[in-house]
Amino acid sequence: MVAGSKRARGGSGRVKLEEVARKANVSTATVSRAFNEPDKVSEEVRRRVKDAARALNWIPNAAGRALASRRTHIAGAIIPTLDNEIFAHQVSGMQSVFSENGFTLFLGCSNYDPDEGLKQADAMLARGVEALAVVGESHPPELFDALNSRGIPYVVTYSYNKASPHPCIGFDNRAAFRRMTDHLLSLGHRRFAGIFQPDTNNDRVKERLRGVSDALSAAGLDIAARDLMMGPSTLEFGAESFATLMTRTAETRATAIVCGNDNLALGALMAARESGLEAPRDFSITGFDDLAISSRFSPGLTTMKVDNQQIGVLAAKELLAVIAGEQAQVQSREIVPVLKLRQSAGAARGR
Amino acid sequence: MVAGSKRARGGSGRVKLEEVARKANVSTATVSRAFNEPDKVSEEVRRRVKDAARALNWIPNAAGRALASRRTHIAGAIIPTLDNEIFAHQVSGMQSVFSENGFTLFLGCSNYDPDEGLKQADAMLARGVEALAVVGESHPPELFDALNSRGIPYVVTYSYNKASPHPCIGFDNRAAFRRMTDHLLSLGHRRFAGIFQPDTNNDRVKERLRGVSDALSAAGLDIAARDLMMGPSTLEFGAESFATLMTRTAETRATAIVCGNDNLALGALMAARESGLEAPRDFSITGFDDLAISSRFSPGLTTMKVDNQQIGVLAAKELLAVIAGEQAQVQSREIVPVLKLRQSAGAARGR
């Protein structure tokens, strides 16, 4: 007995739609409709098909479906790193919204390397993502070109920038740090220092530094280069930087330290405690993020809170609306961080 | 002029392999080979094909490729939540290894709901994941059945259990907490309390509690039901629980508090500070995870460290090895947590 087909291709071994059709005694078209457009199939046939599918334990092959329908029900997110809970929360929000809507999420981390981000975006595009969310704007133009040329909806998250050419859902980093610095100025501080994470390939940090400068220069002030510490976003670097800043003479030493995030500020506060210094008596300090520990710490850390999960949720919803054709493009959305005034920043003393 | 084909199907509009073939003056088979099996194509033709592809900005359609080759180059990971850095680090490790090997990663979060985990796993299976990593063993049997019946390699991460029917890469939660409890016993403690996260659908927490019981019962001890606090894994719950435990009379009050993780222990330590109590003078306490802040905190927290990124890396490598056919199945691997002895746990006083 010779095999029917000249070209044997093996097959996946998985049960396929055709077998369901045979068992239910209908055409393949009807099986497909029973699942995808149930209204177009009579109730009795629908039942027969679903029973057959269940009995055979059939799961549709997504590649076949995607090829025929040109839909994948896949979305993607590219973030700098999961080692930062800020982005983790964002992904978490996106993931749940996408999942509720039948979408599965690809996750890529660039590790702050734009080329890596582009590589992962390309991989996702090749796999047919129907939408993409990327953190921040520091990406190669090729990334946005690829998205635009294929008409794939996307959104820049975390950063919000009125002047951005991209739809974005997030907050204005510059305005936030201007506001925080203004707060310190209003407390009477005139000598400032900064402890920040690296701004390489990071538009958010650049904007934050600009915000600080905006506020200071409006008051005729600035941060001396040697008083702006930049390094890894760890408790250790925060602690070291604080120690260094405190070696300045009393007359030149900053009374207010603006930190790029809570982790750095917390590190500084821990170093302070070890050296017998105390905020706000001896200095004032601020963070950003409002980590769970920041309000519980002693002294409570003055900082700003952004609902990152919410950013993820909004981003996913916007993308889904565009995919569904409910709106032509993603609507930009500005989130306003909440200022949390606590004990770590107080009135400037003894000038 | 009538269209050539009777059944117009639109097409995706994207440039396809066929156009590359036409431009390079070769067959579609050759284009495919030039990319997937370059050795089988002469250098000159290979160049021509790649130039044509670049000029047309062609990106292969993954659905077509997947359908024909029955490979998707997609892997999946299902974790309880990203709101916990432990799992975030694990995903981070997996993601980078998969990415380096040309795999894109689906991410799903169950939020500690087994049905949700199963739903996401099904979605991933439908989309053709070639391998799956799931945290822990608390999943519906259907999940493992689906994996096994299709021969899709998978691994249980984070938990390691010699008796498990599944390949697993992680640590023995029970042994770890037995070890920690033994340490406290060796310091002379005889009255114990516990502050733990909920153990619903969470085999890790169940094992941890068992580990504590193992050690205590070997010493003829146990934790009274009212001294075992279980609740959300927050600083707040840690703090509240500590306060409650300290309301016991001096004669019955626990001298050692075993916490399910660092967060709970840190919350307790903060509450202690506020009420003027101090470890190890007034009580001893231990955590698990060794968060960045745990070593910097005062007192330093005695805890255990697990390299979660490493677990993710190992899991991904094992899965890739099976996919590549280098080994028949995933090799289980036990990671041993490192005990970090610090100031929060000291000798028992005044009994």
Add this chain to the structure above:
DNA sequence: CTGAAAGCGCTTACAG
């Protein structure tokens, strides 16, 4: 080394 063509598992315009 290269090509013609079958086939992967679905969906959907067309016809009834």
Add this chain to the structure above:
DNA sequence: CTGAAAGCGCTTACAG
């Protein structure tokens, strides 16, 4: 409401 069949964009056994 239902079916026959073309087509989605690739890969790969076969033949040369």
